[in-house]
Amino acid sequence: MMKFAIITSKQDPAGRNIKAELSKLGIKTFEIEEDIVYPEHIDKKEKLKDADFLIFASWHKSEQYRKTLSVHPVGNWHQADFGGKPETINKSNAFFLKFIFQTLNEIAEKEKTDYEVTMEVTHHGPELSVPCCFIEIGSTEKEWQDKKPAEIIAETIKQATENYDKEKGKLARNWQSCIAIGGKHYAPNFNKIQLNSKYAISHIIPEYSLPLTEEMLNQAISKTIPKPRLAILDWKAIGKSQERQEIISLLNKHELGIVRTSQIKKES
Numbered sequence: 665m666m667k668f669a670i671i672t673s674k675q676d677p678a679g680r681n682i683k684a685e686l687s688k689l690g691i692k693t694f695e696i697e698e699d700i701v702y703p704e705h706i707d708k709k710e711k712l713k714d715a716d717f718l719i720f721a722s723w724h725k726s727e728q729y730r731k732t733l734s735v736h737p738v739g740n741w742h743q744a745d746f747g748g749k750p751e752t753i754n755k756s757n758a759f760f761l762k763f764i765f766q767t768l769n770e771i772a773e774k775e776k777t778d779y780e781v782t783m784e785v786t787h788h789g790p791e792l793s794v795p796c797c798f799i800e801i802g803s804t805e806k807e808w809q810d811k812k813p814a815e816i817i818a819e820t821i822k823q824a825t826e827n828y829d830k831e832k833g834k835l836a837r838n839w840q841s842c843i844a845i846g847g848k849h850y851a852p853n854f855n856k857i858q859l860n861s862k863y864a865i866s867h868i869i870p871e872y873s874l875p876l877t878e879e880m881l882n883q884a885i886s887k888t889i890p891k892p893r894l895a896i897l898d899w900k901a902i903g904k905s906q907e908r909q910e911i912i913s914l915l916n917k918h919e920l921g922i923v924r925t926s927q928i929k930k931e932s
Contacts, residue, residue: 674695682722717795718795736787738756740752747788748788751879759841765783785869835864843865845895863896
């Protein structure tokens with residue numbers, strides 16, 4: 665059985681809001697004093713050392729002030745402006761990310777919320793040794809204090825953590841672990857794939873983090889569980905012709921299959 669732990673921060677109004685709703689569902693959280701992106705190697709603490717997967721429930725800030733419910737893997741492709749270590753990403757479980765994202769969508773749709781449900785690309789800290797993800801409310805004080813999105817995220821965490829192990833065998837037969845390259849921060853094309861196809865997306869390398877390097881690809885592969893055999897490319901958002909060819913060459917070198925987002929739409 666996978667052992668989950670949920671982390672919130674006293675500095676984070678959305679996290680406090682989610683924590684209150686999780687408490688109503690009988691779910692305990694581990695509350696920290698520091699900002700949610702900075703508790704480096706918190707998985708080494710005594711109360712968390714047995715956890716197999718950490719879920720950080722928190723706020724999301726956006727310059728566009730979008731009302732969002734989001735999920736994303738953790739780490740930094742380049743500089744570490746908000747926690748973690750430069751050019752270092754964390755382990756991610758592709759199947760659980762897909763499972764919790766689908767669960768979030770199902771509950772949000774049932775609740776008829778006007779919040780946009782979206783994945784985000786891999787970004788920010790903290791640095792950990794165990795797989796993890798963030799699930800967030802965006803993106804202003806008004807949304808962070810709103811009870812409804814906190815209820816949705818709390819119920820998502822409850823259902824996802826309680827049901828994942830029951831479904832894991834079936835998922836392994838039906839889903840294919842992969843990484844994704846290209847697109848914008850909110851990755852709309854990858855959202856559709858994560859929600860409606862057999863492909864389970866782990867780490868996403870957005871267009872703004874390109875060019876792709878050997879080290880970036882090595883980490884994306886080695887820190888994805890299960891090991892990915894495929895890379896999904898948002899073809900129109902991975903740079904110009906030369907950059908595309910360099911990406912393809914690196915993927916071929918690592919014997920990763922290649923599929924474009926447009927091809928998957930036809931399969932779904």
